[in-house]
Amino acid sequence: MNLEPLFQQTFHSASTVHASSPGRVNLIGEHTDYNEGLVLPTPIPQRCEMLFSPRADDRVEIHSVQMQTRAGYALGAEIADHTWLDYVQAITQELQRAGHNLRGFNAVVSSDVPLGSGLSSSASFLVTIAKGLRKLFDLEITDVQIAQLAQAAENGLVGARVGLMDQMACSLGKAGEALLIDFRTLEYRSIKLPETMELVILHSGLTHSLAGHEAGTRNYKTRRLECERACELLGVASLRDLELADLERVAALPAPFAGRARHVITENARVLETVAALEAGDLQRVGELFYTSHVSMSADYDVSEPEIDLIVQIAGRTAGIYGARLTGGGFGGSVVMIADKSQGRVAGEAVMLEYAQTTGQSPRLLSPAV
Ligand code: ADP
Ligand code: MG
Secondary structure, eight states, X not given: XXXXXXXXXXXXXXXXXXXXXXXXXXXXXXXXXXXXXXXXXXXXXXXXXXXXEEOSSSEEEEEETTTTEEEEEETTOOOOOSSTHHHHHHHHHHHHHTTOOOOOEEEEEEEOSOTTSSSOHHHHHHHHHHHHHHHHHTOOOOHHHHXXXXXXXXIIIIOOOOOSHHHHHHHHOOTTEEEEEETTTTEEEEEEOOTTEEEEEEEOSOOOOTTOOSSSSOSHHHHHHHHHHHHHHHTOSOGGGOOGGGHHHHHTSOTTHHHXXXXXXXXXXXXXXXXXXXXXXXXXXXXXXXXXXXXXXXIISOOOOHHHHHHHHHHHTSTTEEEEEEESSOSSOEEEEEEETTTHHHHHHHHHHHHHHHHOXXXXXXXXXX
């Protein structure tokens, strides 16, 4: 999408800086980032695109195509108003706190990463703003620092207690590669994806909210607290301190803590096994690990939904698909599947059709891109 006409129509002058970053899909390693564990995200074709120009005053004025509105505030006077503008306020606040010198700017944003679907529209938005401002104001800041500030922004003014995976993936990810990140050390390594593999991403049509405002215990915030409690009960600082050999001890915990801890421990092991299988080009094995991961997320971590379980089930009996699992925080969102190269579209459409007919939901095939 060419945003320049919209930029000029909105601000009556040309833009000077373009920035962009992709959404991401996590192949495996879910709810492990905030437990100092392992994750394996890869960029998706959909991206957040933004145009910027500097202003003479200290105002931030931004138009969002998706929100169909323009909004603004003065730098240094960021206050949460519980709208999408909080993401912009949050990242300018964190940049300033980190000592970066900002001035006012105009911006337009458009993203084809579906919002609220577990594909990180929020992180790609934050990272794109930060990368745009880096160019606009010559900020000395690395891609890793941008990821960290984006996380601080989401944790801070936005008020969503997210881990660092999304921001790292959106800031550092490269097409055709997955990023193995260890959140204990923040070390990361690129894993080349097999040429024979195609990713299929199906959005279930169910959206979520990570901010934890929804009532009850089926939300992201509660899962984090449950992990903290599990650590207390087990006498460890982090679930990363535990290994498969500790599972017997973990099973003795009361519900729901046993399941929560078991998911995290087994999921870390599955990430390493998936990396080995990807490096060996063994799609069959990757697929098995996807299915096992999904069962763990659904039964032990309780972040799936009946609709999402159904997609995974349908995938299991669809020709050409090796494995499927819920990706992202859960409570709706998308399913990621592995297929043979060039089989992805046909197989993905077959799963989508059966799911739509059974549930009446409006799913969307996000990858392979049309
Ligand atoms: P996810 O990251 O899984 O897409 P989140 O709930 O974390 O879901 O973030 C979605 C929120 O991010 C949106 O509700 C909106 O506030 C903000 N956002 C993302 N992209 C845009 C955009 N292009 N314009 C305005 N706000 C956006
Ligand atoms: Mg998000």
